[in-house]
Structures are given as structure tokens and as C-alpha cells.
Amino acid sequence: DAGVTQSPTHLIKTRGQHVTLRCSPISGHKSVSWYQQVLGQGPQFIFQYYEKEERGRGNFPDRFSARQFPNYSSELNVNALLLGDSALYLCASIRSWQNYGYTFGSGTRLTVV
């Protein structure tokens, strides 16, 4: 949907490298969530941030970390990349705290070789 900006669009990394993915939410939205979608599967929840604080974490290893900046943009960092980290990484911008009005970005396609 228009308004949620993710960068880069595509990325190729080698095993063991580190990657940083970025997300800018819709203006006025103070919360973002990150999801991993492996090809052929539904998105899996990674993190949610609200007002720069972590409010939820999915079942992902400590290699995954994230943060939210004062302007509400967010970064997802993945260390020591594995082949299995290849996926579409989605950022969702959230209008209100009650899980209402999620808007997804177009995602970042990460390929680990």
C-alpha cells in the first residue's frame, strides 16, 4: 500500500554477512511491525515497536534485532546470515495500538547465497 516505504527492494547477501533493512511508516503512525515471509508460506511475526520501544517479539533467534527511531522509522538487522533467512521481509505500519489499520509495505526481498 502507498505510504509505507521499505528499502532496499531487493538484496543479495552471502552466508555470514550482516544485513540492515529499513522501513518508514505512514505519516502519523507510531508503530511498526516486522514480518518474515518465506516463499509459499504466510508471514511470520518478528517484532513490533511502538513509540521506540519493543512491544512484541516472535520466535526468532537473537541474530534478529530491530529498533525504532524518533521519527518512527525502523530498522531490522540480521547478523550471521543463513541460507534459511532468504525471504520477503515485510514492514507493517500501524495506525492505532489495538491492531487496527495495519498497512504493509511492498517488502524487501532478501536472498542469501
Place this chain on the structure above:
Amino acid sequence: KNQVEQSPQSLIILEGKNCTLQCNYTVSPFSNLRWYKQDTGRGPVSLTIMTFSENTKSNGRYTATLDADTKQSSLHITASQLSDSASYICVVSGNTDKLIFGTGTRLQVFP
């Protein structure tokens, strides 16, 4: 366990025909249910969102229904078009911080 199951896994229809996709969930407590359309390699785009008190919601040729008693939802697509070819994902939200996604129905519309 909170789960969202969708059927069928995949569906092929001819252009102009109607189809119905199903979603069953076991999420409790329940807050809202959404249907998203996702083109390959792209982010999901919201079609409809329904809360507990709503039992039908339309968005153009898309009509979603919700039966909160049986915990079932359906998405009906009328007069399908080639551009309807995509994955359709049912997403349920409880009162926690994460959405619970179904694995989707892959719809292919052929001329």
C-alpha cells in the same frame, strides 16, 4: 493454539466466474479479521477488515463474511478478472501484539 486455516490451498477459475475462499480460525480472544490480497513478491494489500459485530463487508467485487460463533469467514469474488490472480490471505488479530496469518489461497484466473 491460535491458528488460521484457509481452503482451498489453490484454485483455478475462468475469467468472469465467481469463487469463494474459506477461512477458519481458532484465535481467542478475537478482535478482528482481515482479508489481504498479495501479488507474488509484493506486500499484502488490505481488502476488508471486520470486527466481532460485523458479519459482512464489501469492497468492490470482493465480499467478506464473518460468523464469529462458528469462527469462519469467507471471501467471495464476483466476476473474476485476470488481475485477481494472487494469493489471498486471511489474518486474525486477538488482543496481543501480533497478527496470525493463514497460509493463503493461491488463485489463478485464466482467460
